[in-house]
Amino acid sequence: MTNVILCGGSGTRLWPISRTLMPKQFVKLFEGKSLFQLTVQRNSQLCDSHFIVSNAQQYFLAMDQLEELDKSNGRYLLEPVGRDTAPAIALACFALKADEIVLVTPSDHLIKNEAAYQKVIQRAKELASAGFLVTFGIKPTCVETGFGYIEAFGEEVRAFHEKPDFQTAAAYLEDGNYLWNSGMFMFRAGVFLEELQKHSPEIFEASRIAFENRQFMANNQLRITHEFMATIPKESIDYALMEKSERVKVVLSDIEWSDVGSFDALSTELPNDANNNLILSNKRVETIDIENCIIADTGDALLVCKKGSSQKVKEVVSRLTKEGSNLPNIHLRGHRPWGTYTVLEDSVGYKIKRIEILPNKRLSLQKHYHRNEHWIVLSGSASVTIEERSFIVNPNESTYIKAGQVHRLENKGKLPLVIIEVQVGEYTGEDDIVRIEDDFERGM
Numbered sequence: 001m002t003n004v005i006l007c008g009g010s011g012t013r014l015w016p017i018s019r020t021l022m023p024k025q026f027v028k029l030f031e032g033k034s035l036f037q038l039t040v041q042r043n044s045q046l047c048d049s050h051f052i053v054s055n056a057q058q059y060f061l062a063m064d065q066l067e068e069l070d071k072s073n074g075r076y077l078l079e080p081v082g083r084d085t086a087p088a089i090a091l092a093c094f095a096l097k098a099d100e101i102v103l104v105t106p107s108d109h110l111i112k113n114e115a116a117y118q119k120v121i122q123r124a125k126e127l128a129s130a131g132f133l134v135t136f137g138i139k140p141t142c143v144e145t146g147f148g149y150i151e152a153f154g155e156e157v158r159a160f161h162e163k164p165d166f167q168t169a170a171a172y173l174e175d176g177n178y179l180w181n182s183g184m185f186m187f188r189a190g191v192f193l194e195e196l197q198k199h200s201p202e203i204f205e206a207s208r209i210a211f212e213n214r215q216f217m218a219n220n221q222l223r224i225t226h227e228f229m230a231t232i233p234k235e236s237i238d239y240a241l242m243e244k245s246e247r248v249k250v251v252l253s254d255i256e257w258s259d260v261g262s263f264d265a266l267s268t269e270l271p272n273d274a275n276n277n278l279i280l281s282n283k284r285v286e287t288i289d290i291e292n293c294i295i296a297d298t299g300d301a302l303l304v305c306k307k308g309s310s311q312k313v314k315e316v317v318s319r320l321t322k323e324g325s326n327l328p329n330i331h332l333r334g335h336r337p338w339g340t341y342t343v344l345e346d347s348v349g350y351k352i353k354r355i356e357i358l359p360n361k362r363l364s365l366q367k368h369y370h371r372n373e374h375w376i377v378l379s380g381s382a383s384v385t386i387e388e389r390s391f392i393v394n395p396n397e398s399t400y401i402k403a404g405q406v407h408r409l410e411n412k413g414k415l416p417l418v419i420i421e422v423q424v425g426e427y428t429g430e431d432d433i434v435r436i437e438d439d440f441e442r443g444m
Contacts, residue, residue, distance in 0.1 A: 001101040001125065003047040004092045005039060007054035007062060008082050009108065012317040012328065013262045013310065016301035017280055020329040024260065025108035026061045029270065035260065036107045037065050042114060046121050047103055050074040051095070053088045055081075056223075056442065060337040063219070076219070080226040086240035087232045089185075090196055090207040095222060098190025101128050104237075105184050110269060112256035120253045124186040127155070127249045133195060134186040135242060136253045137179025143169045146261060146311060148181040148238065152250045160243045179250065182257060185237065191247070199244040206232040217441070263294040263310035276307070299332040300343075330430075337440040338363055339416070351428040355409075357417040362410035364438035371425030371432060373401040375409070380417030383410040406436060 011024030018024035025036040033041075040050060050071070052062050056078050066072040077092055089104055096102065103121065111117050124134040135157070137150045145165060149172055151158040160181065164172065172178035197204040210228035217223050242248055260266050267278035279285050281297035294310055296303040305313065317328045332343045338361040345352040357363070357380075365385070375382065375398060382393040385408040386401055393399050401407045403425060411417035435442060 001047045001103055002096060003040075003043040003050045004089060004102055004104045005036075005043075005050055005052045005107050006085060006088055006104065007036065007052055007058050007107045008079075008088065009106075010328075011108065011261075012314045014260075014266065014296075015313055015317045015328060016298045016303055016331075017296050019327075019331055021057060022061070022331055022335060023058070023108075025106075026058070026065060029266070030110070034065060035110060036062065037069055038110065039105055039107050040066065040069060040071055042111060042117065043103065043105060044071060046118065051077065051092050052107075053077045053079065053092055055079055059221070060440070061335060064335075074220065076221045078217075078221055078223045080224060080229050083229065083232045083234045085183075085237040086196070086200065086203055086235045087207050087210075087229075089237055090193065090203065091211050091224060093189040093192050094208065094211040096189040098188065098193075100189045101125060101186065102189050102192065103184075103186050106259070108260065109182070109184075110258045110260050113254070117253075117255045120251055120255060121186075124251045127251070128186045128188060128191075131188070131191055131247065132249045133191065133242065133245055133247050135248065135250050136182045136184040136186075137250045138182050138253055138255075138257050140173050140178065140180055143173055144180065145169050147259075150179045150181050150250055152177060152179055152252075155249045155251065157242075157248045157250050160238055179252065181238070182253060183259070184253075185242075192241075195245045195247060196241055200233075200235065200240040203233050203235055203240055263296065263305060263313065264307055267294060267307060278307075301327055326430075334430075336363075337361075337442075341421075344420075346428070349424065349426070349428075351423040353421040353423070355419050355421050357409065357411040357419075359411055359414050359416065362439060363408060364433075364435040364440075364442065365406060365408045366436060367406045367434050368403055368425075368432050369434070370403060370427035371423045372403050373407075374422040374424070375399050375401070376420045376422075378418040378420060380411060380413050380415055382417055382419060383412050384408070385410070 009023060010020045011018035014024045017027055026034050028034045052074055054062055059076055059078055127134045137152055143166060145163055148163055149161040151161060210224050210232055213225060213228050215223040258265050270278060272278050275291035277287060277290060277293045277295060279295045285295060292307045294305045294307060320327050334341050339357045342354045344354055377393050377395050377397055379395055384391055384393050384399055386405055
């Protein structure tokens with residue numbers, strides 16, 4: 001059995017903790033582990049391998065966190081553009097044997113009753129082995145308008161229902177035959193593709209062509225080219241297949257599940273203060289006469305929200321995006337395949353960063369049009385290339401790169417290299433990078 005882990009999504013309802021380049025599934029909120037890591041640990045006990053579907057930027061986050069778990073031997077399918085869950089799952093299934101049982105799970109869900117989860121997976125496996133498409137339904141515990149619903153009779157699915165309004169959700173809860181749609185599935189790879197071809201032939205055919213034109217990369221990566229990915233219709237597995245197929249079964253899953261999709265959901269999983277406030281911050285936060293609130297503080301943004309209103313956070317993210325702000329996308333601390341950088345100060349005409357390069361890693365060979373750069377080494381030894389010249393910069397030494405000069409920074413040592421970078425120029429945005437050569441095959 002293969003666990004296909006879907007790593008898409010940016011978790012906008014958990015902004016500012018979650019950002020596009022560090023989405024909620026990779027944020028370490030649970031005793032030093034991320035939801036992604038918990039997903040891998042939980043399913044590694046049940047599956048023979050994992051197959052991660054991600055975009056190129058999140059691939060490096062996944063790879064780093066898998067290395068922390070000593071589980072970096074999985075496979076990866078990299079999408080240049082998201083086309084929703086039906087194509088993502090189809091592409092993964094094309095890469096597997098037809099009789100392989102596939103457990104599809106999001107990477108950002110929390111499941112606390114793992115003993116019950118194992119029993120649920122076993123029942124789903126029996127149904128999948130018999131040729132059914134299995135979905136997992138969660139018994140509702142409250143009136144919830146943020147989930148889709150499955151109308152069920154035992155293991156038979158009567159209908160799928162979209163996210164309801166409050167009155168409809170209340171009726172579903174009272175009825176007792178409606179389950180939350182968890183977004184987890186199980187089936188044989190060949191059965192899924194058969195049914196997809198029958199019920200959504202356009203998605204099947206476009207996905208097949210895209211897969212046939214895939215690129216084989218290092219570290220067990222399959223990369224789909226943008227040209228072919230863009231031709232696949234964008235559709236969820238529910239719309240494309242589960243609502244149409246006659247081979248669907250549902251397994252009731254009483255597994256203490258949460259999609260941790262909002263701060264209200266997160267506040268039930270993490271400690272609150274004496275006034276029922278959820279406070280997430282790296283600094284000491286004191287409140288006076290504040291209760292039933294969510295306070296999420298990062299280095300560059302502060303969110304204060306009443307409990308019960310956290311679904312509206314995505315409206316804040318939408319407004320910031322329309323204003324052209326970079327706050328929805330990245331933290332002050334940015335993760336790259338070679339290490340991390342932290343913005344210490346950003347003002348008109350200059351920016352100061354702390355950059356940490358991992359051992360045996362290097363930045364792309366690049367140049368900038370609008371800024372000069374000063375590098376000061378704090379620890380480690382920097383191997384620097386500027387135009388045709390290569391040299392070593394040791395701690396407490398520095399070098400200077402003029403705008404337009406082709407340059408590269410590399411750590412050939414066994415310890416992390418830490419430098420301070422001072423950028424000076426009329427524009428210091430992250431998009432003023434012209435990559436000439438890159439070990440990680442990012443956009444040139």
